[in-house]
Amino acid sequence: MRRVVTIAGAAAQGSAGIQADLKTFQERDVYGMSVITATVANNSRTQEGIFIRDIEEIEAQYYAISEMVGMDAVKTGMLFSKDIILKVSELLKRVPTVPKIIDPVMIGKMGSQLLADDAIEVLKKYLIPQATIITPNRLEAEKLLARNIFSEIDDLERATKELYGLSAQSVLLKAGEVDGKAIDFFYDGETLEKFEMPLIDTIHTSGAGCTFAACLTAELAKGVEMIQAIHRSKQFVHAAIQHSLSFGKGVGSVRHGALRKKSDFKSQ
Numbered sequence: 001m002r003r004v005v006t007i008a009g010a011a012a013q014g015s016a017g018i019q020a021d022l023k024t025f026q027e028r029d030v031y032g033m034s035v036i037t038a039t040v041a042n043n044s045r046t047q048e049g050i051f052i053r054d055i056e057e058i059e060a061q062y063y064a065i066s067e068m069v070g071m072d073a074v075k076t077g078m079l080f081s082k083d084i085i086l087k088v089s090e091l092l093k094r095v096p097t098v099p100k101i102i103d104p105v106m107i108g109k110m111g112s113q114l115l116a117d118d119a120i121e122v123l124k125k126y127l128i129p130q131a132t133i134i135t136p137n138r139l140e141a142e143k144l145l146a147r148n149i150f151s152e153i154d155d156l157e158r159a160t161k162e163l164y165g166l167s168a169q170s171v172l173l174k175a176g177e178v179d180g181k182a183i184d185f186f187y188d189g190e191t192l193e194k195f196e197m198p199l200i201d202t203i204h205t206s207g208a209g210c211t212f213a214a215c216l217t218a219e220l221a222k223g224v225e226m227i228q229a230i231h232r233s234k235q236f237v238h239a240a241i242q243h244s245l246s247f248g249k250g251v252g253s254v255r256h257g258a259l260r261k262k263s264d265f266k267s268q
């Protein structure tokens with residue numbers, strides 16, 4: 001069984017972060033492990049509720065995994081501070097051969113700040129150059145490039161190539177809605193490819209980005225080649241959004257197990 005690690009924040013409500021990643025790993029039949037960098041316990045009334053873990057605690061979790069189990073792929077999500085990014089960069093340098101999926105998480109779906117403003121440059125300098133793939137959404141891409149990106153295919157393709165200039169091996173820009181579709185752009189220095197699916201009309205997409213990147217991590221750990229792994233992840237997250245859950249307050253969660261259970265939903 002392939003072993004995968006997520007280095008990210010725990011999201012108390014269960015939709016995103018560590019919780020989304022572990023649920024997704026289970027669905028993709030890989031062995032999931034976690035290094036928790038922070039706890040996010042926000043709600044619709046306050047943006048407070050973010051607790052950052054000590055560097056020592058983060059390092060200890062990582063060593064418990066690397067020394068006792070090992071890993072076939074690693075994903076990063078919410079890292080929050082400069083210090084955490086520097087530590088994670090140092091730790092990941094020691095595992096040079098496995099796929100590294102860097103999801104440059106910055107803002108939560110309810111508006112909470114998941115990356116400090118002064119941490120972006122450190123992320124670009126130390127972590128992104130180690131990535132097999134980075135998976136920014138539009139807003140994250142704009143912050144990384146320090147420019148606005150227009151909702152036009154030409155500019156989105158240009159931005160994807162500019163992101164590749166940050167020295168990751170490849171880039172997947174999640175462009176969001178373009179011409180009524182949910183489109184992502186991939187570039188690895190040679191191939192520029194577009195992945196599109198119909199746009200689902202819902203606000204309940206909490207955890208979509210984490211779930212997509214976690215599925216990609218699992219597939220790459222299994223040795224699936226990149227383009228195929230992206231296709232599978234796009235299908236996986238599409239089903240998760242199509243059957244998303246609203247428990248009445250705030251932005252609801254994607255249903256991480258939706259692809260497996262799709263046939264059941266049809267008869268409900």
Ligand SMILES: Nc1ncnc2c1ncn2[C@@H]1O[C@H](COP(=O)(O)OP(=O)(O)O)[C@@H](O)[C@H]1O
Nearest residue numbers: 137174182183198199200205208209210212237
């Ligand atoms: N409403 C939607 N309908 C269909 N696909 C979507 C929708 N929202 C997001 N996606 C897809 O889910 C994946 C994760 O996207 P996104 O929500 O933008 O990530 P993030 O959570 O990082 O903002 C992308 O492939 C995106 O195209």
Ligand SMILES: Cc1ncc(COP(=O)(O)O)c(C=O)c1O
Nearest residue numbers: 009011016017108207208209210
């Ligand atoms: C710990 C953590 N990571 C990541 C995210 C981003 O989630 P999404 O996949 O919706 O972009 C959140 C959102 O609140 C979070 O709490």
